[in-house]
Amino acid sequence: MYVNPKISLWLLPLLLILLSLGCQRSKAGITVAGSTSVEPFSELLAEEYMSQHAGSHIYVQGGGSTAGIEAATTGAANIGMSSRYLIDSENRLHAVMIAKDAIAVIVNPKNPIGDLFLGQIRNIFSGKIKNWKEVGGALHPIVLVTREEGSGTRESFQKFVMEKADISLEALVQDSNGAVRQVVSSDPSAIGYISLGLVNEEVKAIRISGVEPTVANIDNGQYKLVRPFLFVFKDQPTGEAKAFLDFVLSPPAQKLLSKEGLVPVLPKVGQE
Amino acid sequence: MELKEKIIEKILLLIALSSITVLTLITFFIFEEGLPLILKIGPKAFFLGGKWIPSKGLFGIFPMIVSSFWVTFGALLLGIPLGLSCTIFLCEWTPSSLATLLRPALQLLAAIPSVIYGFWGLIVLVPLIRNYLGGPGLSILTGSLVLSFMILPTVITISEDSLKALPPSYKAGSLALGATHWQTIWRVLIPAARSGIVASIILGMGRAIGETMAMIMILGNAVKMPTSFLDSARTLTTNIGIEMGYATGDHRQALFATGIVLFFIIMALNTLAISLSRRRVR
Amino acid sequence: MTQSIAKFIIWMAALSTIAVMVLILFQILKEGLPVLHLRFFLDSPKDMGREGGILSTIVGTMALTAVAILFGAPLGVGTAILLKEYTREGRTSFIIRFGTDCLAGIPSIIFGLFGFVFFVIYLNFGWSILSGGLTLAAMILPTVISTTEEAIKTIPHSYREVSYSLGGTKWQTVTRVVLPNALPGILTGILLSIGRSIGETAAIILTAGSSLVMPTSLFSPIRTMSVHFYILAREGISMKMAYGAGAALVLFVLLINMIAQWLINRYIRHRT
Numbered sequence: 001m002y003v004n005p006k007i008s009l010w011l012l013p014l015l016l017i018l019l020s021l022g023c024q025r026s027k028a029g030i031t032v033a034g035s036t037s038v039e040p041f042s043e044l045l046a047e048e049y050m051s052q053h054a055g056s057h058i059y060v061q062g063g064g065s066t067a068g069i070e071a072a073t074t075g076a077a078n079i080g081m082s083s084r085y086l087i088d089s090e091n092r093l094h095a096v097m098i099a100k101d102a103i104a105v106i107v108n109p110k111n112p113i114g115d116l117f118l119g120q121i122r123n124i125f126s127g128k129i130k131n132w133k134e135v136g137g138a139l140h141p142i143v144l145v146t147r148e149e150g151s152g153t154r155e156s157f158q159k160f161v162m163e164k165a166d167i168s169l170e171a172l173v174q175d176s177n178g179a180v181r182q183v184v185s186s187d188p189s190a191i192g193y194i195s196l197g198l199v200n201e202e203v204k205a206i207r208i209s210g211v212e213p214t215v216a217n218i219d220n221g222q223y224k225l226v227r228p229f230l231f232v233f234k235d236q237p238t239g240e241a242k243a244f245l246d247f248v249l250s251p252p253a254q255k256l257l258s259k260e261g262l263v264p265v266l267p268k269v270g271q272e
Numbered sequence: 273m274e275l276k277e278k279i280i281e282k283i284l285l286l287i288a289l290s291s292i293t294v295l296t297l298i299t300f301f302i303f304e305e306g307l308p309l310i311l312k313i314g315p316k317a318f319f320l321g322g323k324w325i326p327s328k329g330l331f332g333i334f335p336m337i338v339s340s341f342w343v344t345f346g347a348l349l350l351g352i353p354l355g356l357s358c359t360i361f362l363c364e365w366t367p368s369s370l371a372t373l374l375r376p377a378l379q380l381l382a383a384i385p386s387v388i389y390g391f392w393g394l395i396v397l398v399p400l401i402r403n404y405l406g407g408p409g410l411s412i413l414t415g416s417l418v419l420s421f422m423i424l425p426t427v428i429t430i431s432e433d434s435l436k437a438l439p440p441s442y443k444a445g446s447l448a449l450g451a452t453h454w455q456t457i458w459r460v461l462i463p464a465a466r467s468g469i470v471a472s473i474i475l476g477m478g479r480a481i482g483e484t485m486a487m488i489m490i491l492g493n494a495v496k497m498p499t500s501f502l503d504s505a506r507t508l509t510t511n512i513g514i515e516m517g518y519a520t521g522d523h524r525q526a527l528f529a530t531g532i533v534l535f536f537i538i539m540a541l542n543t544l545a546i547s548l549s550r551r552r553v554r
Numbered sequence: 555m556t557q558s559i560a561k562f563i564i565w566m567a568a569l570s571t572i573a574v575m576v577l578i579l580f581q582i583l584k585e586g587l588p589v590l591h592l593r594f595f596l597d598s599p600k601d602m603g604r605e606g607g608i609l610s611t612i613v614g615t616m617a618l619t620a621v622a623i624l625f626g627a628p629l630g631v632g633t634a635i636l637l638k639e640y641t642r643e644g645r646t647s648f649i650i651r652f653g654t655d656c657l658a659g660i661p662s663i664i665f666g667l668f669g670f671v672f673f674v675i676y677l678n679f680g681w682s683i684l685s686g687g688l689t690l691a692a693m694i695l696p697t698v699i700s701t702t703e704e705a706i707k708t709i710p711h712s713y714r715e716v717s718y719s720l721g722g723t724k725w726q727t728v729t730r731v732v733l734p735n736a737l738p739g740i741l742t743g744i745l746l747s748i749g750r751s752i753g754e755t756a757a758i759i760l761t762a763g764s765s766l767v768m769p770t771s772l773f774s775p776i777r778t779m780s781v782h783f784y785i786l787a788r789e790g791i792s793m794k795m796a797y798g799a800g801a802a803l804v805l806f807v808l809l810i811n812m813i814a815q816w817l818i819n820r821y822i823r824h825r826t
Contacts, residue, residue, distance in 0.1 A: 029770075036517075040789065043766060047600060050767075059765045059775055061681065064518030076680070143408045148493075149326045150518030158327075169323070172410055172504050173493035175514045178790030186399060187408060198790075280725045281640055287632035291699065292653030294692045298660065298668040305671055357567030370568055376815075377572045383811040384578060385753025387784045388800060392578045394787075421574055454557035475659070482661025484756045485784065509663050513756055516667070531667050535660070542659035546652075 029057025030240050034068015034081030035152045036176060037101065037195050038229045041257060042081055048256065049247050058244060065152035069093065072232045078241045080232035083152035084159075094233040098248050100263035102196035103157055103225040104205035104213045106181065110188045113137045115207040121161055124191060127168030132189060144171035145183045145192030153177065156227040157193050197261030218263050229262065302535060306528030318529060324495045324511070326519070331526040333533065335497040339412065339505035340537075342498055343487070344480040346416025347423060351480075352473060354420060355427035359469075360457055362428070363435045382425035390486030393418040398490060407502030410492030416501070418486055423476035430475060430549070434468025435461060467548045474545040478538050484509040508534045579804065586801025589794055594802070599766050599782070604792040608799055610768045614683070614776030615806075617769060618762060619751045621687025622694055627744055629691070630698025631733075637699075638706045639728055658696035665693050666757035674761055681775040686762030690754060694747035701746065705739020706732060738821035745814035749807050755780045779803045 032042050039062050046058035063071070065082040069090055072080030086095050105121055107113060113135060116124075123129045124142055133139045146167050147154040158167065174180045177194040184190045185202035196213055199205045205213050208225065217223040237245050247253055254264035310318050313331055321332015358374065365371060393414055402409025442464055446456040462469065492504025493514055506514075512527045512534075519527055597607035633650065641647045669689030679685045709732050717727040733740075755778075763775025764785060777785070783803050786796035 040791065044601065046767075057767060057770060059763075059767055061763055061765060061775060062517060066520050067518060070520060148514050148518065150515055150520075150523065166325070169325075169496045170494055172408060173495065173506070173514065174788075175488065175493075175517075176788045179788045182394075182788075182790050183408075183410070187402060190408070277723055277725055281636075284632050284636040284640060285646075287629055288636040288650050289653075290629045291633060291657050291695055292649060294695065295653045295657050297672060298664065298692075301668055301671050301676075302664065305667075353563075354567050354571065357564040358571055361564050361568045365564075370565070370572075373572055374568050377575045379811060379815065380579070380808065381571070381575050383749055383753070383807050384575075385755065385780050385803060385807060387753075387755050387780055387787075388578065388582060388804060391783075391787050391800065392581055396577070396581060421571070424571060452557050454560045458560070478659050482659075482663070484661065484663040489788075509661060512663050512667065516670075516760060528667060528671075531664055535664060538659050538661060538664075539656060542656055545659075546655050 029059060030078035030244065031059045031061060031071075031076070032079040032081060032231075032244075033061035033063050033071045033077035034232070035065040035083040035229075036062040037083040037151075037153050038081035041099070041197075041229070041260060041262065044256065044260070045248050045253055046244075048253065049244055052247075053243070056240060064150050065155070066150065069232050072234055075234065078233075079237075079244070080230075082230040082232055083227055084155050085228060086230070086232070090232075094236060095230045096233070096245060096249075097228045097265050098231050098245075099229045099254070099257045099265060100218060100226055101229055102213050102218050102223060102263070103153065103160070103193050103227065104196040104199050105161075105191065105193050105208065105225075106184050106199060106203040106205050107191050108184055108186075108188045109202070109204045111137060111191075111204065113206065114204065115210060117209050118161060121208065122163070122165055125162060125167050125171070126165040127170060138189075140189045143187055143190040144168055145180050145190050146171040146173055147177075147180065147193075148173050148175050151175075152227070153193070153195060156225070160225050160227075161193075195261075199261070215258075215263050226263075299535070302528055302531050305525055306530070306532045309522060309525035309529045310532070312522075318526075319533070322497060324506075326515070326523040326526065329522065331522075331529070333508065333511070333530055335495060336506055336508045336511050336530070337533065339491075339498055340481055340507040340509070342412050342501075342505065343415045343419060343491070343507055344477055346412060346501065347419035347480045348473065348477060349420075350416060351420035351423050351427060351476060355424050355431065355472070355476070356462075356469070358424065359428050359431040359435060360462075362432055364453070364457060378425050378428060381421060386422065386483060386486040387489075389418050389422055390489030393486060393490040401502070405502060407500075408492055408504055410490055410504050411502045412491065412498055412505050413501040414490045415487055415505075415507075418490060419480045419483060422483060422486065423479045426479050427472045427476040430472030431465070431469045434465035434472070437468070438464050471545045471549040474541050474548070478541040478545070481507075481541070482509060482534070482538060484513045488513050508537075582797065582800045582804050585794075586797035586799075586804075589798030590801055590805075594798060598768060599795075604795060608779060608782060608802060610766055611777050611779045611782040611799070612802075614762070614769060615752055615778040615780075617683045617772075617776065618686045618690060618758070618778055619748050621683060621772070622690035622751050623744060623748065624691075625688060626691035626694045626698055626747065630695050630743075631702050631740060633695075633699050634702035634706060635728055635733075638703055639724065639732065654696045654699050657692070658700075662693065662754060662757045665689055666760035668692075669757055669761035680773060681761065681763030681765075682773040683762060683769060683776055684772045686758050686776075686778075689757050689761045690751050693754070693757065694751060697747050697750070698740075698743050701743025702736065702740050705736035705743070708739070709735050738817055742814050742817045742821065745810055745817065749810040749814065752778070752803070752807050752810065753780055754778075755784055759784075779806065 043060045046060055050056055065084050068080035069082055071077035120135055131141055177198045180192040180194050181203055184192045211217055211222045213223050218226050254266045258264045320334050322334050323330045323332050397414050398409035401414055442460055446460040487507055488510045493506045493510055494504040495506055498505045508530050512530050516527055594607040596609055598610040600606035637647055673679045673685035673688055713731050714727050717731045758778050758781055764777045765775040769776045780803055783799040786799055
C-alpha cells in the first residue's frame, strides 16, 4: 500500500493545530512580564524558585515597564514588572516593591572625571555642555549614550536628572543596560547611565555632588537617583503568583538580590 | 478518478494561493496598525518631520529615511565593485586555487546569521573606526562596511547567473576579433548581462535596507539627521527593532507606520528588480 | 596594461572577501570553541545565563524550526507542484509568482511586526513556539517554492511520459515519479530554510518571546540560540557564555549548510 506522502504531510500540521488548540494554554505556571531592568533579576529569582518547587513554571518576559503594567491589567501576564512608580491612571493596580535600584551615571575608567553636579549632568545630556574640557576633563567631545524611549531606566533618568530638559538627539541609543555599559567601557569619551546593579570594573560610576552611589547612601537617602522595582498585580495575588511573591520577599531571596547589587526591601538583609 | 484529480487540483490551487494570502495578510495588518497614526498626525508631519520624540508625540521619520539611504548607498558603494569583481573572478578565472576557496567562502558568508555580523562589527570594526577615523565608531560607515559583505552573496549569485546565461558566441566572437580577455569582459559581457546585474544590485539594495539586527548593534541609533559617514544614525528598520519591545499606543502605531514606509520602499525595489530580471529571460 | 590592473583589483576583491569571512569565523570560534563542551549542550542556562549551557535554547530552536517546516514545506511544495505541473504560464501563475517574489523580499522585521500583531495578539497565541514557527513558515515559503520548482524542472519529461503511457493519472505521476526524483532538490531547499530559520532573530524576538525555561507546550515562549546569543552579547551578562552561544550557533548553521551543499553536489552528479 503506497501511502501518499503529500497527504500525510498535509495532515500533520492539521493534527498539530487540533492538538494545540486542545491543550490551549495548558502551560501551567505564571507569566512575569515587563521592565527589562527587572527582568534578569526576576529570571534569577524564578530559577531559584523553580529549583525549590519542582513542577512549577515561571515564564519571564521583557517588554518594558509600561508594557508590563498593561499586561498585568489585561491579564496577559500574572505579574507585571516595573522599574518606575505607578502613575495616577494605573493606581487601581496592586503594586509591591521587591527591591530598590539606583541609577548610576557611568564614564570610562580612563576618564579622570569622578564627580559631577546634577546640573552639570543635565547640561551634558541635553547637549549644552559638549566637551569634557568644560567640566574639567580632557579636550574631547562628549559622546552621550542613552537608553531607548519607553525604557523605564530612561524614564527614571529623565525624571530625576533631566526634569524639564530633553536628552539630546545626538545621543547614541542602546537597547539594554549591558549595551550602554559596553559602549561606555570601550569609548574613553563616553558617558551614560545604567542600573547600579550592573556596574562592574569595566566602567566607573561617578559621584553626584560628592555622593558615591553605594547601597549605604541609598539607604540613608543621600543618593537620590533611586527607583523602585515593583511587582504589579491586577488584584491581590493568589495561588502561584502569591507563592512566588512571598518567596521574592523572603530573606533568602532578598539576600540574592542584594548580592546582585540591588537594595533589598528587608532592611537587615543588606548589611551582611 | 477524474473527480479525484479535479479535487486534488483545486486543493493544490488553494495551497498555491498561500503565498499571496500571506502577503495580503501582512499588508493588511501592517496598514491596519500603522495607517491611523499617519492620518492622525498628518503625512507631512510623519514623513517630513525631523524629530522623533515619542514621549512628546513627535513622530517625524525623515532622519530615518535619510539614514536608511545613506547606509544603503555606502553599502552599494563598496558592495558593487566587490560583488562585480568576485563575479567576474568566478566566471572568468575558474578554476584556480583561489576560486575553489571563494565559492565556499561566499556560501558561508551567506549563511552567517546577521547577529554574528553585528557582533563582529561591534567588537572589531567599531573600535578601529573610532581610533583611526574618529567619531563614536558606531556609525554609518561601520554599518555600510558590514552590510556590503552581507549583500555580497545576493549580488554575486544573480550576477553570475546573468553572465553564465550569455551565449558563448559573445565571448568567442569578441576574442576572435582580437580583444583582450579583460576588454571582452568589460566591454562585451558585462554590458550584455546588464539587466541581470542591475537586478542583482537592486535586490542587494533591498536586502540592505531591510537589515535590522546587525544595524542595531553597530549604527549607534542616534535619532538625528546624519551629516557625515562617521555620524551615528538610525534606519527605518532599527527604529522599529529598538523600540518595538517597549512601545504602546500611539508609539506602537508609529512603529507600524514606519513599517509601512519600509514595506513600500522594498516593494518598489523588488518589483523593479523582478521586471528587470524577467525581461532578460525571454 | 588595463588588463593587469583589472586582474589585480579583482584578485584583491576575491581575497578580501575570503579574508573577511575567515576573520569573522575566527573571532567567534577562537573565543567560543573553548566554551563548548558536552555539558554546555546538555544543561539549560542558569544564573541569568552566566552558568550552565544552552539546552533550552537548542530545544526551542528545534521546536520552532520543526513548526516552520511542518507548515512551510507542504505549502511550498504544493505551490511548486501546481506551478510546474498543473498550470501553464498564465494569469494564475503570474499572480502566484508575484506573491512569492514579493514575499521573498520582505525584511524579517516586517514579518516580526506581522507575526506579533496577527499570531500573538489577534489569534491570541501569545508569545509562543506556535507564533514564532508560523511566522517563520511564512518567511521560508518563497525559498521552498523556488528550490522545489528548480528541482521539478530538471526532471526529464520522458519520466512523466512513461508514467502516463502506463495509465497513470497526473497526481499519481506527480507523487510516484516526479516528487521522489525531485526529493534531493526539495530536501536541499528545506535544509537551506532550516539554516535560515536558525539564524533568524528579529522576527523571533517579537513572536516567540525570550523565556529561558524549557518549553512545555506549543504555547510556551522560548528563546532560540540566535536570540540567546543576541541577548547575552547585548546585556553583557557573560561574554564568555555569549561567545559560546555564538560559536554553537555558527557551528549549527555551518553544519546545516554543509549538508545542504553535499546534497546539492550529490544530486547534480546523480542527475548528469
